[in-house]
Amino acid sequence: MERTNILLLGIGAPAARLADALDAPLIDIGRDDLKDAIAEATRGGVDLILFVACLDVALHPQAFESLGDEAWREGVDRPLELMLSTLHALSALYLSDPPPVAFAGPSMALSGGDGLALLSAVAEGQRALMKSASRQLGKRGFRFTWIAIDTFLFAPELASADLPKSQDPDPLATGAPADVSQLAALLSLLADPRAKGLIGQSLALDGGELMLP
């Protein structure tokens, strides 16, 4: 199987870890020359762009009432703004034939979590923005999807967090959590032009735990 060329656009520890695990170059989306940097990195062609913007403050469970204004701004407002500016850069750069773009966040954000208001708020905000961008830019060939990655694969920091507990004694349909090879395989599928009908969708890569309604 040919290697899928992935470019990771992101900020925060999960983006850095996924770039390492997928052996993909990472562009910091906080830089001022983002559009030029993407242009330079994709000069030789890219099969798929993976976007991950989750700042560290959102990855440490904290009682809501003790959150400061700066934590809210860093955990929620800023990553949403960075996603919008990244969409601006992509829209300006790709006047035709854009590569597919997968946005990703932790699977727990779909359910929420005790002490994790920042994480679920920013992920659900990004997911809604992904859908809106799909509706607006889909006709120009942009194909956006959301991957809800197994929480511990996305953020091992959350190993001690009080995450939503399954009411099923055997919660994982596959019997094991998702791993990075499954993520790489899913990204390859999304990169395939034959998947062009898949747009605006949320895909949970979580061993079959959530099975979204």
Added chain:
Amino acid sequence: MSLLEGKVAFVTGAGGTGIGRGSSLALAAAGASVVVTARRIEAAQKTADAITAEGGTALALALDVSDRAAVEKAIAAAVDRFGRLDILIQNAVHGGSSMSQAIEEQSVDLMREHGAVSLDGAFYLARAAFPHLKAGGEGRMVFFTSLRGIKGSGANPVYAAQKGAIRGLTKSLAREWGRHGITVNALAPASMSDATLVYFEAHPGVREMIEASVPMRRMGDGRADIGGVIVALCSPLCGYMTGQTLFVDGGGYTAL
């Protein structure tokens, strides 16, 4: 006895003609004392006067929810006046949030300006209200989200993103505050409001298109349709429902 007798509610964005005002009137009619807030005191007072005229109890306050100190002061004033706070309804949004724009035209500055009301305001309010909601033992927090926060919006990406974020906040707060007896829910309405009126005027034919797509064949009424659900959500009848997004839209969205 009325469903909300003895309860105290705090409603933001309640000065117009839409769901904030409708919710305030419905809560008061169900027996709650209502703190009616709006950016302009005249608008808040108008809703408060309508409540008083019906025999209810209301306090009007001017409030810009994007101002943290003002939010904390208003919550304190509500508790000072009525001695407790049981219900918080966050309805305030930026006045320009319903205007359609291409994603390239929606600048980061605009996102920040709108988010200061929709997101930062929700954060300030929830944080300031929490100790009071907890103290009462049956606290109720309701955020207004939107179908656009679920389906996305080709017309207004920033609004959709911020309404999506509110759903994420709702889910985590429900999980965090459930142990204190506090329920946290989000409501996605399809109702006439100041914002929808502006939108419909700017987009001829949209209202008719929406109404034709809704099984009930009409837009909702802020008091009768949305306010009624708000009252039920805030009553003991719904003490076991939390973390949910409720569509009060005449059956317009049934995909879940």
